[in-house]
Amino acid sequence: MSIFEYNGSAVVAMVGKNCFAIASDRRLGVQLQTIATDFQRISKIHDHLFIGLSGLATDVQTLYQRLVFRHKLYQLREERDMKPETFASLVSAILYEKRFGPYLCQPVIAGLGDDNKPFICTMDSIGAKELAKDFVVSGTASESLYGACEAMFKPDMEAEELFETISQALLSSVDRDCLSGWGGHVYVVTPDEIKEKILKGRMD
Amino acid sequence: MGDSQYSFSLTTFSPSGKLVQIEHALTAVGSGQTSLGIKASNGVVIATEKKLPSILVDEASVQKIQHLTPNIGTVYSGMGPDFRVLVRKSRKQAEQYLRLYKEPIPVTQLVRETATVMQEFTQSGGVRPFGVSLLVAGYDDKGPQLYQVDPSGSYFSWKASAMGKNVSNAKTFLEKRYTEDMELDDAIHTAILTLKEGFEGEISSKNIEIGKIGADKVFRVLTPAEIDDYLAEVE
Secondary structure, three states: OOHHHOOOOEEEEEEOOOOEEEEEEOOEEEOOEEEEOOOOOEEEEEOOEEEEEEEOHHHHHHHHHHHHHHHHHHHHHHOOOOOHHHHHHHHHHHHHHOOOOOOOEEEEEEEEOHHHOEEEEEEOOOOOEEEEOOEEEEEOOHHHHHHHHHHHOOOOOOHHHHHHHHHHHHHHHHOOOOOOOOOEEEEEEOOOOEEEEEEOOOOO | OHHHHHOOOOOOOOOOOOOHHHHHHHHHHHOOOOEEEEEEOOEEEEEEEOOOOOOOOOHHHOOOOEEEEOOEEEEEEEOHHHHHHHHHHHHHHHHHHHHHHOOOOOHHHHHHHHHHHHHHOOOOOOOOOOOEEEEEEEEEOOEEEEEEEOOOOOEEEOOEEEEOOOHHHHHHHHHHHOOOOOOHHHHHHHHHHHHHHOOOOOOOOOOEEEEEEEOOOOEEEOOHHHHHHHHHHHO
C-alpha cells in the first residue's frame, strides 16, 4: 500500500468568473480506521490565497507551517502579500529542496492574482508545477475527481454556481473512494469576500 | 586624535562611539571620482566622471556603471575593485531571488541585501569594510527609485544625490536645480550640468558615463554618441 494512501484525502480547486473555489474532504484515517472527521486540509495564506494539501497528514501539517512562516517573513520584508504565482514557485522550490527525502504531499494552490484574475495550480510531491485554466485535483480520490470535474465544469461560472459544481464533484468523487469522505469543506473566494461552507455527504 | 588608538580593529568601538574603520572608508569614498544620481518623475539617471590615469588607457574597456538586473543599475565612488566584488554578490542575490520566486527582485529588497553584505564586513573578524558608496537606480512596480548605500551598510532613498570628490558643491547645485516633476531627459541634462560644475578639464563623452532607466524598465548605459547629443543640447 502506498504511503500516499495512508491517511486518505481529496482536494479540488476550480476557476470561476473573477472567483475561485477550493474544496477538500474531512476524513483523517489510519488505513482502514477513521481517526477524525474534521481534519483541516485547506488553509488560508492570505485573503486571496489558499493552499490545500493532500497526502500524508503529518507532512500536510508541517509543510503548511513552513509555508505560513515563509509568507509571514515575506510580508514583513516586502510589505505586501505574495502573488499566487510567486507563492506557487516558492512551494515548488521548497518541495524540490527535499528531492531525495520528499514531503509526501501534493499541494493544490488557488488564489486571485493581479486584476483579480483567478489562479490555480497543483504539483507533485517534488515540486513539478502543473498550471490549469479550469480545475486541479489531488489525493486518493483524484481519478474520480478528474472524471466528475470534467463532466460538471463549465467556464466563467459565478460564485453561486461554482459552489454547487465543486460541491457535487467532490461529494460524488469521495463516495467512490473508501479512504476519503466524511463530509466536505468548501471555500469560495471572490475579490470581496470568502465564503466557507461545510458539506454533509455520506458520513462514511 | 584620541580615536586613532582604536582604529586598528574593526570590531572595537572608540570611546566616542565610532567605528573608526568606517570613518576611514568614508574618507576613501570622499576622495573617489564624483558620481551622482537623479530620480525623475518617469525614470532615474546615474552618472559618473570617468577620469583615466593616462591617455593610453583604452577608455571603451572601462565600464563604471554596471547592471545588477535588467531593471536595476549601479554606480560607485571609491575603490573600483571593491565595487566589482559587491556587484558580483548583488547579481547573485538578485538571481537567487528570481530562481526562488520566479519574480524579479524589487529594488528595495536588493538594496537591503547588498547593504547587509556591507554591514557584515563591519562586524566580522579579519576583514575590512568596502571602500565604496553605491548609487542604485531601478524601476519596478513601485516606480523609479534611487538609493545610496554606504560602507557602514546604511542605505537611504534619495530624490537626487552625489558622492565623491565634489560632493558638497554637487549637492548644493542639485538642491537648487531639482524639481519634483522633472522628466528623465531634464534629469539627464541636470546630471551633466552638475558633473560639469566640478569638472577639471573639458567634459566629453569619453570622460563621463551615464546610465538611465525609464518607464520601459530597462536599464541602459548611454553610448558615447548619445552622450555627445546630450552634451550638445546642454551647450
